[in-house]
Amino acid sequence: MTPVKTKEQLIYFMQSGCFRLSRHDLQFIRNLNYLVLSNRSLTTNQVDLFEKLIKKYNKQLDKHGINITMLDNLIWETTTVPSLSEFTEAYISISDDKIIFKSPFNKKFLDKFSKISYNSFTWVKDKKRYESFYSTEALKNIVSTANIYFSVVNYCKVVTKLLESIDQYTQTVWTPTLTYINGNYLISAINEPIYNATLNLPLSDEPGCLATLASYGVEIEPLIVKNDPLLSFASKYIVEVDYTNLEELINYLRAVNCDAIITSGIGLASHYQKSLIKRLRDSNFYLEEHRSSKSLTNVIKNKKNPILIHMSSFIDSIPSASNFRKIIKLKNSTQIEFR
Numbered sequence: 001m002t003p004v005k006t007k008e009q010l011i012y013f014m015q016s017g018c019f020r021l022s023r024h025d026l027q028f029i030r031n032l033n034y035l036v037l038s039n040r041s042l043t044t045n046q047v048d049l050f051e052k053l054i055k056k057y058n059k060q061l062d063k064h065g066i067n068i069t070m071l072d073n074l075i076w077e078t079t080t081v082p083s084l085s086e087f088t089e090a091y092i093s094i095s096d097d098k099i100i101f102k103s104p105f106n107k108k109f110l111d112k113f114s115k116i117s118y119n120s121f122t123w124v125k126d127k128k129r130y131e132s133f134y135s136t137e138a139l140k141n142i143v144s145t146a147n148i149y150f151s152v153v154n155y156c157k158v159v160t161k162l163l164e165s166i167d168q169y170t171q172t173v174w175t176p177t178l179t180y181i182n183g184n185y186l187i188s189a190i191n192e193p194i195y196n197a198t199l200n201l202p203l204s205d206e207p208g209c210l211a212t213l214a215s216y217g218v219e220i221e222p223l224i225v226k227n228d229p230l231l232s233f234a235s236k237y238i239v240e241v242d243y244t245n246l247e248e249l250i251n252y253l254r255a256v257n258c259d260a261i262i263t264s265g266i267g268l269a270s271h272y273q274k275s276l277i278k279r280l281r282d283s284n285f286y287l288e289e290h291r292s293s294k295s296l297t298n299v300i301k302n303k304k305n306p307i308l309i310h311m312s313s314f315i316d317s318i319p320s321a322s323n324f325r326k327i328i329k330l331k332n333s334t335q336i337e338f339r
Contacts, residue, residue: 093156101130109149207234211256260303265311
């Protein structure tokens, strides 16, 4: 093989049939080769894309004796010119009740965009752009997807104004959430049922309070949890716990004022399950055993803070009439020993 000394020679070599390239990559390299042979300049965007292809097919290049050191020393003899923004950036505009999207080719974007359910955009071949009749769903789909795959997305004045009008809602709390503001604990976005349920509950970051709020469907602001394992446990209504952390679990149950434990399911190995039941009973918890969660309707009506421990990370169903303060999905990461 003739030694490759320039990027132009590398382009010719890669499209000569010695490489296994994807259809899109081969078409791109052939186009570059045509531009080089016709003494035309290359754009900076084309050069950047080719540099990415070199990295993508590095292993094949290496098999042909072209290593990283050689690639770093290759020069361009063809003149390069700055790419126009219309060929490197995406554009979203609205005109005559239509959403218009133009962008450079991006296979990952196209793959994702084609899989969006109820996608109203169609490709207009002669104009080389996507169009859709205006709807908030269509605008949301194109804006959110384009910003994933293009570093720069430009908007017309109409789209800019629409996006600015919803910015005010991005920081708004829509779900009842315990927050800490000016030294006080408050439930933002509270509704009437939660207000009535928490009227006599002193709000705080105590595990018992967080567990009570979580059982009512109140979310807990991350700044209150502070990455504390106990507070994280308390702040979730359904939480996954590993069997290997049994002593930690017992301490957590006490911290959230658990006054009864109901076990359900058969996912945990029998000897681990027996060990768990014994340890819970030895810790003086009131305990009931049930084989299936389907039999849990209205259990322990005379207890304030009953907690369900399900012996598998999978829960078949939880009766809506149950009054559990928390549901724990138990998993087991104990290492299996082969003999």
